[in-house]
Amino acid sequence: AQKVTQAQTEISVVEKEDVTLDCVYETRDTTYYLFWYKQPPSGELVFLIRRNSFDEQNEISGRYSWNFQKSTSSFNFTITASQVVDSAVYFCALSATHMDSNYQLIWGAGTKLIIKP
């Protein structure tokens, strides 16, 4: 079965702290993509990153970094020196080939991140 688990329902930190959002996925496929999306209070879905299953290099983009570990089926997202504007719900998603259902993203339940000033 294809599944994405975001065990942290809500995280609250004080501005400038580092915070890591966890994502654990399940798939039997060898080729797949993992995504992170941000959903600010305004409601839109903002693409953050896509990572394919063959590329386990960690990625850094400004204050954002992602740690992909196939051995633990995890794709964690870290925000360094968090800011109030980072407050949002963050979704991890999986897209895999040869799924029972192609052409769709499987979404985690989301983690609500609250950054306090």
Next chain:
Amino acid sequence: EPEVTQTPSHQVTQMGQEVILRCVPISNHLYFYWYRQILGQKVEFLVSFYNNEISEKSEIFDDQFSVERPDGSNFTLKIRSTKLEDSAMYFCASSEYPDLDEQYFGPGTRLTVT
């Protein structure tokens, strides 16, 4: 930068009424999707569409739902007889390639069924 647009941003309708949610995908994209997000819950796949036909649909996408690409730019989701539980944010997305490609999402239409 090209973007997916959706109209209206908010639709209020009475139970039993038909609604049509509209989306304009990115112009060179060939694959289109609808997702639903009930308030406070996860995003759920509804349907994917390519070459004027449905590629895949979820259990949610029953006979009350239909999709159409009426012209070269619009992609619509119709709910024939809305129910209270259809109240949700509906997101349209498009991609240039299928399956694993990045899907670009529209801003969403909030549907409220009263």
